[in-house]
Amino acid sequence: MSGKVTPLSGFPEFLPSDRIVELEFLDTIRETFELHGFASIETRAVEPVERLSNQGEDADKEIYGVRRLGAAADEKSDLGLHFDLTVPFARYVLENSGKLAFPFRRYQIQKVWRGERPQEGRYREFTQADIDIVGDGTLPFHYEVELPLVIADAFSKLPIPPFRIQVNNRQIPEGFYRGLGIEDVASVLRIVDKLDKIGADKVTQLLTADGGPALSAETAKQVLRLAEISSADASFVEQVRALGVQHEILDEGLERLAAIMTAANEHAPGLLVADLKIARGLDYYTGTVYETQLIGHESYGSICSGGRYDSLASDGKTTYPGVGISIGVSRLITRLISQGLVKGSRSTPTAVLIALTTEDERAEAMRTAAVLRGRGIPVEVAPAAAKFGKQIKFADRRGIPFVLFSTENGPEIxxxxxxxxxxxxxxxxxxxxDDVRPSIETIQENS
Amino acid sequence: MSGKVTPLSGFPEFLPSDRIVELEFLDTIRETFELHGFASIETRAVEPVERLSNQGEDADKEIYGVRRLGAAADEKSDLGLHFDLTVPFARYVLENSGKLAFPFRRYQIQKVWRGERPQEGRYREFTQADIDIVGDGTLPFHYEVELPLVIADAFSKLPIPPFRIQVNNRQIPEGFYRGLGIEDVASVLRIVDKLDKIGADKVTQLLTADGGPALSAETAKQVLRLAEISSADASFVEQVRALGVQHEILDEGLERLAAIMTAANEHAPGLLVADLKIARGLDYYTGTVYETQLIGHESYGSICSGGRYDSLASDGKTTYPGVGISIGVSRLITRLISQGLVKGSRSTPTAVLIALTTEDERAEAMRTAAVLRGRGIPVEVAPAAAKFGKQIKFADRRGIPFVLFSTENGPEIxxxxxxxxxxxxxxxxxxxxDDVRPSIETIQENS
Known part of the structure; x- marks a missing residue:
C-alpha cells in the first residue's frame, strides 16, 4: 500500500494524546454508569434497513447501506449501519425479552454512522454513550427523573464547562397545538425544533408557508410563544396557562414535566431547566425529552439528548416502554480539544523508559521492565542502544516522565x-x- | 417497531452476563498492552475499497461495501468496512507520519467485518485486539521476540486453557520452495496453509493438480516434509538442513527464526514452538508469522495471529516496516462461553439493591445510593415499593448479592x-x- 493518503471528511480520528483524553472520558462515563447499576451490552453495527427506516429527521437517506462486494450486482442491500443505539437496543430487547430481567437497565458505548453533510460537531462516524431503562408493559415515571441525575453525576467528574440539561414533555407542544386546532403536529414540532438554529423569523415563515403546515399568523405566534417559555422550576406551568390554550394532553404533559422539575430540584437544584422549545428530531419519543448545552457553547447544540419512548419495542403481545439518554462523546470531546480546553498529559501510557547503553543489556532490561509492570507501572525498553542524550530525547518527545539507566553504581532513575x-x-x-498513568490536562479552569 | 425478530447469522451478541466476561477480558488485555507501553488508537470503520483490496485470502469479495441509501443508484460504492486492523493502521501511520514518534507502539481494540460464511468461531462481525510496532525506514528485529511475550503476559492473566504460540518465518518456505525450483511461491504457501484443515492427502492433490502449481510428486513430498517440521527450540534448523535444499533466502529465514526461538526461550521457556507449516493467509506478511492454539482446542484454529510486514505502509519516500499480533477476542470468548468454561458472576454491575417499603422512601433511598456510589459501590434503587420477598427475588434474579432495607431500627443489609x-x-x-464488581466464574480449573 502506498501513495498519498487524505482524511475522509466526517470520519475523525484522534492522535494518541487526544485519544488519551477520549479514553479518560469513556472510562469515567462507563464507571459512573456501572455505579448506577447499568449493565453493558453491545449490539451489532448493522440492522435490517426496514428497522432503521421511518424514524424521522430525513434519517432514511442518511443511512449507510452495507453489502458484500461479492454479492450479485442486482442484490438489494437490506442491511444498514445503525444511526443511533436506541433502535438497535429496542430490537435487542425484543430478541432477548425472555432472557432479560425487567426493568432492564443497560448502557451501551459504541460507534454510530449517519451520512450527513459533515460540519463542526456533526460527523459521519461518531461515538455515543447511552443509558436506557426499559420495562415490560409499564415503566415507572421516576426513571425520567433518575436519568438526568446519572448524566449529571458523570459530567461532574469530567473536565467540561458548566452545562444545562433542558427538559420538555412532547405532550405539552402536542396538546397545545391540538388546542390551537393544528392537525399536523409532527411537522410543526420539527420546524420548532430548528428554532435555535434558524431563528424565530425563519420558523414563522416555515410555519405559515403554503407548502408547510400553513398556520395563520396568530397561530404561529402562539406556537412561538410556547417555545419561548422556560424556567428552572415548575413555574413554566403558569406561563403556559397564561397563553389560554386548553387540551387534556397539554394538562397531562404539564403535570408530568412539573413533577420532574420538582423531584429534580430536590436532588440537584438548578440542574434541569424546563425549556418548552426542546423537541428532538427523532420520531420515536413520546413524552419527556432531554437536551444538554454547554454553557458558553450554546450554538454548538446538544451534547447529550434523549427521552421517553413508549412504543419503540413491541412484539405484538407486550410493549416495552423505555427512557434513555445519550452522551454525544465524539461531539463533546472534539469540541473541547478543538477549543484547546483539554489535552493528554503524554502520548503514550509509558511512565518509564529503560535506556540501553549496549544491546547486550536488553535481556536484563526486559527483566527489569517485567518487575515494574508487575507492580502496575507502564514501561518500555529503548528501541536501540544509544547515547544518554538520545534516550532522553526519545522520552521527552513522547512525554514519558522517567528514564531508568543502568550505571556503574546500579540502576538510577x-x-x-x-x-x-x-x-x-x-x-x-x-x-x-499522578505519573503512573497519562491524564487529562485542562487548559482553562472549569467551574 | 414490532413483530418477530430473528438473529442475523454471523453477528453474535452477548447477553449481559456474557458481556461481563467479554468486558473483563478486554480490560485485562488493554491493561496489559498499556503496561507494555502501547498507546491506544482507533481508526474509522471504513476505508477506500482500493486500500482494502488485494490482500489475499479471497478477501476482496468478502469486503462489505458501504454507501448512503440516499446516494444515486449508479453511484459506485467506494468505501468498505475494514476486515482487519492492520491495513487501517498502516494507512493511519502514513496519514499521520509527521505527528507520530517512531518506533510507534500502538494497540487497537475494535470490531472488524468479513462477509464470510458464518460457522463456529467465524463471524461476520467480531472484535480484535491488536498490538503493532512500526518503524520509519527500519524496525529492529528484537520486536519480533517481544510481541509474543506481551501476548503471553496478557493470556497469563486470563482464565483460558493452556496455549501454544506457533512461529515461523515466511522466508523459510519461500527459500525452500525456490531451492526446489518452485516459481509460484504464493500459491503453494496458500495451499500449505490449509494443511491442518484439509490434511496431507488433499494438500498433495492440490499441489500436484494441473490447474494448481502442478508440482511433481517428489517436490510436493518435500514441501510437505518441510511443513511437518516443528520444535520447541532451535533444533528445527538441523531438521530442515537434513532435507538437503539450499537457498540464500532459506538460510536467512532459518537464522532469524532460530534467533527468535533462542531469545524467547531465555524469557519464557516453552512459550513458542517453531512450526514450519504456519503461513497466514494475508499477503502482507514478509517475515516472521505467528499463530496461537488453545491446547485441547486445536481444531478450533488460531486465536491470536500476526507477523512482520515490511512494505504495507509506504508513501514513496519512506517505508514503515511493522510487526503486529492480533487477539481474536470474539473467537476466544465465544469458544470459552459455548464450552461452558467461563461465565459472569452476575448479570449487572449492581452490588447493592436498596429496597423500598413505600414509594415515599425513594428520595431518601436515592441519597443513600449516592453515598454508597461515592465510595465506589454500584447501587440501584428498587423500581417500586414491594414486599420483602419480591425485593429479594428481584436481586436474586440478577445475581445482586446484597439488599439494603430500612427497618424500624435503621438500615440493615x-x-x-x-x-x-x-x-x-x-x-x-x-x-x-470480591463482591464489589462482577467477575468471571471459571467452571473448569485452568492450568
Missing part, C-alpha cells in the same frame, strides 16, 4: 522534567501516583 | 446468598472486595 536523578531499586521504586 | 442480615451504616459499610 531520572525525572526528565526536573532533571533529578537518583539511585533506585526497581523492585520497590514507584513513580508518584 | 442482607447477603441474599447466606441469608445473613445485619445493621449497617451506609456511610461506612462496604461489601467484601
Amino acid at each position: 531520572k525525572d526528565i522534567r526536573s532533571g533529578e536523578q537518583v539511585a533506585v531499586d526497581p523492585a520497590t521504586w514507584a513513580p508518584p501516583a | 442482607k447477603d441474599i446468598r447466606s441469608g445473613e442480615q445485619v445493621a449497617v451504616d451506609p456511610a461506612t459499610w462496604a461489601p467484601p472486595a
